Amino acid sequence: MNQATSDVILDRMMKLHPKVIDLVLDRCERLLNALGNPERRLPPVIHIAGTNGKGSTQAMMRAGLEGAGKSVHAYTSPHLARFHERICVAGELITEDYLAEILDECYEANGGESITYFEITTCAALLAFARQKADFTLLEVGLGGRVDATNVIDTPALTIITPVSIDHQQFLGDTLPEIAGEKAGIIKRGVPCIVGPQEDAALEVIEGKAARLGAPVFAYGQHWHVSTESDRLIYQDETGLLDLPMPALLGGHQVQNAGAAIAGLRTLGFGEEACMAAMTGAQWPARMQRLKIGPWADRSPALELWLDGGHNAAAALAIADLLAKLPKRDTHVICGMLNTKDVSGYMRPLAAQVAQLHAVDIPGEINTLPADVTAQAARNAGIPAQEAKSVQDALAQIAKTTPTARVLICGSLYLAGHILRENG
DSSP states (O other), X not given: OOOOOHHHHHHHHTTXXXXXXXXXXXXXXXXXHHTTOGGGSOSOEEEEEOSSSHHHHHHHHHHHHHHTTOOEEEEOSSOSSOGGGGEEETTEEOOHHHHHHHHHHHHHHHTTOOOOHHHHHHHHHHHHHHTSOOXXXXXXXXXXXXXXXXXXXXXXXXXXXXXXXXXXXXXXOSSHHHHHHHHGGGOOTTOOEEEOSOOHHHHHHHHHHHHHHTOOEEEBTTTEEEEXXXXXXXXXXXXXXXXXXXXXXXXXXXXXXXXXXXXXXXXXXXXXXXXXXXXXXXXXXXXXXXXXXXXXXXXXXXXXXXXXXXXXXXXXXXXHHHHHHXXXXXXXXXXXXXXXXXXXXXXXXXXXXXXXXXXXXXXXOTTBOOHHHHHHHHHHTTOOEEEOSSHHHHHHHHHHHOTTOEEEEESOHHHHHHHHHHHO
């Protein structure tokens, strides 16, 4: 084995294809074939697509399966602090030695051919999963679904489509039906599909694809329902009603994600014990995560510090909803976004909940939206805004002027990852 570390190999992989995102399956299928088709030797696969809620739904599914005593592989993207977060092998983050070994093997098997970073690292994850015994495999789609690198599984045990909204138009299409069609690409012939809350235009496309493939659909509002009552989560489907604790993941939107996870568990034959574990045991960083310890919290201990990686209008709606339900407190936002995102759509839902926004560039990110553009978009949405040289400078200024403020760092998973690395 090449003795290079995983970081060195990952850097080498970045140079194999000129585009970061290039959605086709041919390159993945070629490499998987060279590796002996590990995707055909996986434990039963649960494949999850959608615009928002994929990661949270996966986290709750994993907690439920593990709570029922099952061993679970899990693949997600992007990572926040370290690449290793993307690959969980039988319940544990992949080790540095094993990661370097499988990356090196994939690099050699690829033979210098063109392949994107996401494609080759997805192949590496599938290779790692195929070589380790587990009961289930959770695969989160990276982008879209139909031609995403994860969509190489012929017959998963279950597919899940979380809420679909407008995002990544440059890759998935300009309209909601076009985007829903890409997400629905994970539906497979005869395989049950759990469908979270959808706008009618998206649901019509998803149900049409499922009907053509004879895939049973279990859709929110038709086949399963979820609501809250007296700080409890109430789930009901044709097999009965469950009265469960609220999800450990914060935010009203997590109730719907929880419903999709429960529907998935029930479809796979799991009972109340697994559903209870899904609610109480899920962990997912940078989804309205409270930072109470670490260097960032220590710098300004009187501030109430939160972190969220959501980056589109639907995510901002969920953030605004949670902020409205928290105890009243002056709320400042430190925001950095990518230049590929709908910054205006992100700002509008936040306007009613935010006293001031501090715009920053995302450190080390070539595609960061300039802070002055972010600040102007906030002003256009009615949020008082100013630029800051860094998150640390913004925090210092907030602590000086409003020392007991609530502060939310948000706008990008890349910014969230920077904060988590610094706070580790």
